Amino acid sequence: QKEVEQDPGPLSVPEGAIVSLNCTYSNSAFQYFMWYRQYSRKGPELLMYTYSSGNKEDGRFTAQVDKSSKYISLFIRDSQPSDSATYLCAMGDQTGANNLFFGTGTRLTVIP
Amino acid sequence: DAGITQSPRHKVTETGTPVTLRCHQTENHRYMYWYRQDPGHGLRLIHYSYGVKDTDKGEVSDGYSVSRSKTEDFLLTLESATSSQTSVYFCASRVRGQGTNSPLHFGNGTRLTVT
Numbered sequence: 001q002k003e004v005e006q007d008p009g010p011l012s013v014p015e016g017a018i019v020s021l022n023c024t025y026s027n028s029a030f031q032y033f034m035w036y037r038q039y040s041r042k043g044p045e046l047l048m049y050t051y052s053s054g055n056k057e058d059g060r061f062t063a064q065v066d067k068s069s070k071y072i073s074l075f076i077r078d079s080q081p082s083d084s085a086t087y088l089c090a091m092g093d094q095t096g097a098n099n100l101f102f103g104t105g106t107r108l109t110v111i112p
Numbered sequence: 113d114a115g116i117t118q119s120p121r122h123k124v125t126e127t128g129t130p131v132t133l134r135c136h137q138t139e140n141h142r143y144m145y146w147y148r149q150d151p152g153h154g155l156r157l158i159h160y161s162y163g164v165k166d167t168d169k170g171e172v173s174d175g176y177s178v179s180r181s182k183t184e185d186f187l188l189t190l191e192s193a194t195s196s197q198t199s200v201y202f203c204a205s206r207v208r209g210q211g212t213n214s215p216l217h218f219g220n221g222t223r224l225t226v227t
Contacts, residue, residue, distance in 0.1 A: 006154075034215065041220070041221075042221070043219050049215055099160070099171070102154040102156075104153065
């Protein structure tokens, strides 16, 4: 079983839709959680960073962590064609050996 | 990008040849990392460095070595390239280590093909 599971998609939505991206994990020691966005032929860029359970909002993006269910989500409101990318979840623990565990990524296309 | 440059951006090499990939960062970050990204596997850590001349292995280190002689430069060497090392390689850096509010910043990758 992988440490982090993420549905690879692909996911296609019309412009303006609300997008929900999700990851599940198995290691209860994970304490902080990240979402990265990766455009084609580019490196991942950090979108959201959360520590512990709860919600965090940044503009059109909301990150949600449910540690009891070992489940994290990223919501994108009013999706735009520029949001078309691959979204990677990542997580780590407080004392890990300088490593993060990444999901395989979900490819999102927002259709104008 | 947080000032991370990878070179070359693309490389094609033959099986059995040595290959060195370079990563240069201008942020004075202490921690640097090499990942490979493959379909169905996501990003996997190869090696990382926690200071000049201080390195350690990651999840998929077999067949790779690294060196860090300066804060800003981190080299990844494939001693004898194999077809299984065909991948996209990403360098990343962070100002502080694990367990802190210090995100990873990535370069734009090197696409390596071993024929």
